[in-house]
Amino acid sequence: MTAPDRPIPERPSPAAMPRRTGRCTHGGPQRRTSNRWVVAETLDHKSIxxxxxxxxxxxxxANLGRASIATSAAHARHLTPLVRRCADNRRTEHELLPLPSGSVLRLTADPIFGPSQNVFGVNLSAGPPTDTPTPPPTIGAIEWDVLTARATISPDFRTLLDISEAQLDSPTTVPNLISHFDRWDDRTGFLALFDLTNPAGTWIGTATTQFTGKQRHNLHIVAKRIHGHRLIRALVCDISPTDPPPPPDPIYAALRRAPITPGHALGIIDLHNGLIHEWIADEPFAHWRNSTPQLHPDDIPVVATARTRLLSKTSTTTITARIRFDRASRWILVQAVCTRITDDDRPQALIDVTFSR
Structure with missing residues (x-):
């Protein structure tokens, strides 16, 4: 059986062929514009x-050029200059970019101010010029002085947690700040930022907190040691809506509720840099948590020797030293029994402090 004959279509003549073809309109793959905010850090203005x-x-x-708001590689190249302009001018900046469709994309950059009114970061968004930009998320900021280990917090940090100045002092010490959090991951990596020699350059972690009468927060914290300065700067983002807070760390809870012998105070000290980052005490030692003691010059070698012994695997050592909290105060003689509690690459020690007789 054979198929019936079919008519053969005529080929178009050369005259009927089009002399030119139109431009290809589909182009290469395009990334969809995100309606979400992208947060870029500018903690160290000398870095990218x-x-x-x-x-x-x-x-x-992460690389700013790969952010989700960049609709193409050509548009991505505009992001870093826009962020730098926003940080340098300390104000909101805009840029209009043409799209292949003939429409226009508006990039908006809003500054995130640190405690000293330097720009610590920039909120970036993209959308049509006719749309009202979505309000940027509230991002808090913290700046530590490495020599005193005291932190200054930005007004937006209080707004983020919905707290007043009475609930968290500023400036504040490391143990006082951490005492307001029931989880701080990872703490040893954070402490490495305070090393006087070979400090960590950056740290990223999370912390959870719940102030009295407030909702529980899960915070994303990004910190950077600033080159050429004794400063650590950090941005704090609330990720609770998408990453619910994990439960409190039971070790923190147990330590902070441990019964303490009257007349004693407990602390945890990082043996690499000598920073006390946890302080548990009743009066007369409770208010020391938000104070920075000064060591008597003659006792500095005594404390340094004790740290060296603990770093060399000595399990326990006792020191007696004089401290005060300002130049007008008298020297206070204290005794501290120091017990090494971890043997990893970031050893810590428990200190039991009392007045020396």
Missing amino acids: PSVILDGRYRRHF
Whole structure:
């Protein structure tokens, strides 16, 4: 059986062929514009800005050119200059970019101010010029002085947690700040930022907190040691809506509720840099948590020797030293029994402090 004959279509003549073809309109693959905010850090103005939050996704100092708001590689090249301009001018900046469709994309950069009114970061968004920009998320900021280990917090940090100045002092010490959190991951990595020699350059972690009468928060914290300065700067983002807070650390809870012998105080000290980052005490020692003691010059070698012994695997040592909290105060003689409690690459010691007789 054979198929019936079919008519053969005529080929078009050369005259009927089009002399030119239209431009290809589909182009290459395009990334969709995100309606979410991208947060770029500018903690160290001498370094390249990087992404720490892209929509609901946490980022670890990611390449700004790969942020989700960049609709193409050509548009991505505009992001870093826009962020730098916003940080340098300390004000909101805009940029209009043409799209292949003929429409226009508006980039908006809003500054995130630190405690000293330096710009610690920039909120970036993209959308049509006719749309009202979505209000940027509230991002808190913290700045530590490495020599005193005291932190200054930005007004937006209080807004983020919905707290007053009475609930958290500023400036504040490391143990006082950490005491307001029931989880701080990872703490030893954070402490490495305070090393006087070979400090960590950056740190990324999370912390959870719940102030009295307030909702529980899960915070994404990104910190950087500033080159050429004795400063650590950090941005704090609330990720609770997308990453619910994990439960409190039971070790923190147990330590802070441990019964303490009257007339004693307990602390945890990082043996690499000598920073006390946990302080548990009743009066007369309770208020020392938010104070920075000065060591008597003659006792500095005594404390240094004790740290060296503990770093060399000595399990326990006792020191007697004089401290005061300002130049007008008298020297206070205290005794501290120091017990090494960890043997990893970041050893810690428990200190039991009392007045010396």
